[in-house]
Amino acid sequence: MATVNFFWPVLKAKTEKTRSMSTRVTIERMGAGGDGIAATAAGSAYVPFSLPGEVANVALENGRATMMALIEPSPERVAPACRHFEECGGCTLQHWQDSAYQEWKRSLVQDALGGRGLLFKLEPLVTCAPQTRRRTVFAVRTSERGAVLGFNKHQSHELIDIAECPITVPEIVSRLDDLRDLVAVLGGGMKLFKLTVTSTASGLDITASGCGAPDAAKRQALTALVIKKDFARLSFEGEIIVEPRKPLVHFGKVPVFLPPGGFLQATAEAEEAMCNLVAGHLAKSKKTLDLFCGSGTFAFRMAEKSSVHAVESDQGAVAAIDRSVRFVQGLKPVSVERRDLFRRPFLARELAPFNGLVFDPPRAGAEAQAIEIAKSSVSKVAAVSCNPVTLARDLSILVKGGYKIDRVVPVDQFLWSSHVEAVALLSKK
Structure with a gap:
């Protein structure tokens, strides 16, 4: 008896419908989100x-195209x-030639700041090589x-x-299978959760979130696995589960033990480039302020030449700075303050010193x-941002307050x- 595929008419109808709905478009430009933009x-x-200038047949749905x-x-x-490109959403622009891609990346800053009518000198893009991302947030689940x-x-x-x-x-990357073994023990069912993995001088620092707090039996199993796999630390939602070694990084000459889930710049090379720009701009400042300081990324490098007051809302980061200062010699004085700068920004009168x-x-x-900075008399300001749009807004406030943008480096x-x-590096006479 012949086999009859009862689904074929339906599949054929869907295919024909998809073909009839496809539209030929020309990609006019690249959008700020990394997608090509076409007029329909x-x-x-x-x-x-897609890339600018390309012609493609696409299926349209609510302004998005496949x-x-x-x-x-x-x-x-x-x-x-x-091999995972176009399937995995971690990267969206691997298919673009380096020079064109880098010029577009630079234009994101140019367009955001230029849209505010700001006058500035945009310097060449500081590039980062592949295989340098030291902090990665994986999506994980069990199946x-x-x-x-x-x-x-x-x-x-x-x-x-x-x-x-x-x-x-x-x-x-070499530990992906070991990390999967960890995910299997963490469990969480079919629900997606996150695993933040940071490469430090002491080994991998791992933070799990969104999978439910482990019970006593699971903690015991996790402890045994972390020791077996030689991970530096495992924490859950900021709570340390097991810490065979404290995760260690260096900010300039200063060794710092990262708090669980602590912020770290994505690549060491980018961190070094940004710190050199900031430290160079503030080199002649006798007394400096580091706002949103994290665990001391900029503060410890600036302390090689000037006294620093570092301010951060996260208790773990504040404690990390305070602990590191106690055991380091050869720096100018470093003080630290825990403060929510969104609710309690430093007022102009507090900035006077x-x-x-x-x-x-x-x-x-x-x-x-x-x-508040715009109202102050601080002569040298460095603004660091991962969002050109909010950076442009903040810089426009500073410029209206009398600051001049000396340099902007993407x-x-x-x-x-x-x-x-x-x-962005600014000065005020």
């Missing part, structure tokens, strides 16, 4: 994994570095086939299991703090993504 009868469409066929590829298109570890598919909640990651340091400062806020920027700390870091 229904308005602008965002086409992932590429069905690439008709005319750009001469700037290159072979991606990773019937075992632990799954990777990144969400582009514009989706679907988890893509990875076997490689060309942006991440080998110290992490300082003649130099740096602020490195989260993506939301530091609008309230910028207003830093490609987040390789092959739409994110870019920037350091």
Whole structure:
């Protein structure tokens, strides 16, 4: 008896419908989110994994497009570095030639600041090499086939299991299977949760979140596994589960033990470049202020030449600075203060004793703090940001308060993504 496929008419109808809905478009430019933008009868469409000048057939849905066929590829298109590209959403721009990609990355800062009417000199992009990302946030879950570890598919909640990651340091990539063993013990069912992995001088520092607090039996199993795998530390939502060795990093000449889940710049090379810019700009300042200081990334380097007052809201980061200061010699005085700068920014009168400062806020920027700095007499200011849009807003506040933008340096700390870091150096007579 012949086998009848009852689903074929339905599948055929869906295929024909998809074909009839496909639209030929030309990619006019690259959007700020890393998708190509094409004009259609229904308005602008965002086409992932496309490049300016390319012609493609796409399926449209609510302003977003899925590429069905690439008709005319750009001469700037290159072979991606990773087998998971276009499936994994961790990178969106591996297919773009370096020079064109870097110029676009630089333009993100140019357009954001230029849109505010700011006058500034934008310097060349500071690039970062592959295999240098030392801090990675993996999406993970357990399944019937075992632990799954990777990144969400582009514009989706679907988890893509990875076997490689060309942006991440080998110290992490070589341990993917060991990390999956850890995920299997953490459990969490089919629910997605996060595993933040940081490569430190002491080994891998791992923080789990979103999987439910481990009970006594699971803690015991996790402890045994961490020791067996020779991880430096495992913590859950800021609580240390087991710590065979304290995770160690160096900020300049100063060794610092990172707090659980503590902030660290994504690459050591980008951190060094940004710190050199900030320290150089504030080199002649006798008394400096480090706002949103983390665990001392800028503070300890600036303390080689000037006294520093470091301010941060996170208790773990404040404790890390305080502990490190006690055991280091050869630095100018370093003091530390725990303070929520969003609720209690340093007022202009509190800024009076300082003649130099740096602020490195989260993506939301530091609008309230910028207003107070603008009213102050601090002569040298360095603004560090991972968001050109909020940086432009904060700089416009400072400029209206009498500051002049001396230099702006974009830093490609987040390789092959739409994110870019920037350091703006300002002065006030």
